[in-house]
Amino acid sequence: MVFENSQAFAEEMDRKDELSEFRNHFHFPAISGKESIYLCGNSLGLQPKKTIEFINQELEDWKNLGVEGHMHARHPWFPYHEFLRDSTARLVGALPHEVVVMNSLTANLHFLMVSFYRPNKKRYKIIFEKGPFSSDRYAFESQAKFHANHGGDQLFDPSKALIELEPREGELTHRTADILKTIEQHADELALVLIGGVNYYTGQLFDMKAITAAAHKAGALVGFDLAHATGNVALQLHDWDVDFAAWCSYKYLNAGPGAVGGAFVNDRHSSNANLPRFAGWWGNDPDTRLPCQ
Numbered sequence: 001m002v003f004e005n006s007q008a009f010a011e012e013m014d015r016k017d018e019l020s021e022f023r024n025h026f027h028f029p030a031i032s033g034k035e036s037i038y039l040c041g042n043s044l045g046l047q048p049k050k051t052i053e054f055i056n057q058e059l060e061d062w063k064n065l066g067v068e069g070h071m072h073a074r075h076p077w078f079p080y081h082e083f084l085r086d087s088t089a090r091l092v093g094a095l096p097h098e099v100v101v102m103n104s105l106t107a108n109l110h111f112l113m114v115s116f117y118r119p120n121k122k123r124y125k126i127i128f129e130k131g132p133f134s135s136d137r138y139a140f141e142s143q144a145k146f147h148a149n150h151g152g153d154q155l156f157d158p159s160k161a162l163i164e165l166e167p168r169e170g171e172l173t174h175r176t177a178d179i180l181k182t183i184e185q186h187a188d189e190l191a192l193v194l195i196g197g198v199n200y201y202t203g204q205l206f207d208m209k210a211i212t213a214a215a216h217k218a219g220a221l222v223g224f225d226l227a228h229a230t231g232n233v234a235l236q237l238h239d240w241d242v243d244f245a246a247w248c249s250y251k252y253l254n255a256g257p258g259a260v261g262g263a264f265v266n267d268r269h270s271s272n273a274n275l276p277r278f279a280g281w282w283g284n285d286p287d288t289r290l291p292c293q
């Protein structure tokens with residue numbers, strides 16, 4: 001196909017787009033009485049027309065059933081996350097038991113770093129892409145500070161823990177070969193590689209498979225912030241052997257502001273009972289989740 005910079009070409013492409021019908025499933029905000037062309041789905045996805053029906057159903061069940069809704073709502077709330085398991089696994093290319101829908105993205109990153117950022121005196125560095133979303137940088141910095149001192153013993157200097165990848169001079173995006181080289185160069189001191197699968201600002205899609213393989217070769221673990229990837233690009237987290245990932249659902253999944261995020265933990269780790277973790281009842285074996293069971 002030869003790209004043409006013309007309205008006629010754009011309209012022809014729209015006509016041929018198999019997915020174009022999906023536009024009709026969303027509400028578009030009107031600006032000065034005119035329906036807008038919406039290019040902000042990377043920040044907040046549009047509201048699907050069905051949302052109001054689904055929300056009203058839950059409100060009605062809550063109104064009519066109170067606490068009984070946990071077990072007897074049309075979609076009982078107690079196992080609610082289980083309804084989302086298979087579709088979430090398909091979205092990120094995971095096995096169903098490797099994913100869960102819970103918390104916000106940043107909260108999930110912190111929980112995951114509790115388990116997967118285990119720095120010591122020698123290996124404590126985190127590699128991430130140039131210009132990550134601010135929240136990620138705050139999370140990385142605060143995790144490094146949190147771990148730097150252990151029982152009064154200074155394990156490492158937290159100001160030296162973060163390695164921000166740099167694109168080549170005059171370039172805006174990273175070359176995969178350069179990322180792999182940086183990983184190799186820091187192999188002895190690297191604890192974690194944590195990159196946005198798609199960078200929020202440049203839109204660069206990273207080669208997650210190659211980055212994961214290089215980080216593992218260097219003896220480090222690998223996670224991805226998939227805020228701009230989940231629902232946007234094809235993902236194969238399990239096959240790529242990624243260790244962990246987290247994402248939000250209010251951008252390309254159109255779940256609405258403040259909607260619950262998601263997390264992936266490779267089943268190599270989820271079956272490891274010795275993995276350090278911050279526990280709660282939902283992460284427990286469902287058969288022994290409650291003391292009375």
Ligand SMILES: Cc1ncc(COP(=O)(O)O)c(C=O)c1O
Binds near residue numbers: 225
């Ligand atoms: C790449 C990226 N990471 C993290 C966040 C923070 O997400 P949350 O506020 O849901 O924790 C955002 C929010 O836009 C983001 O774009």
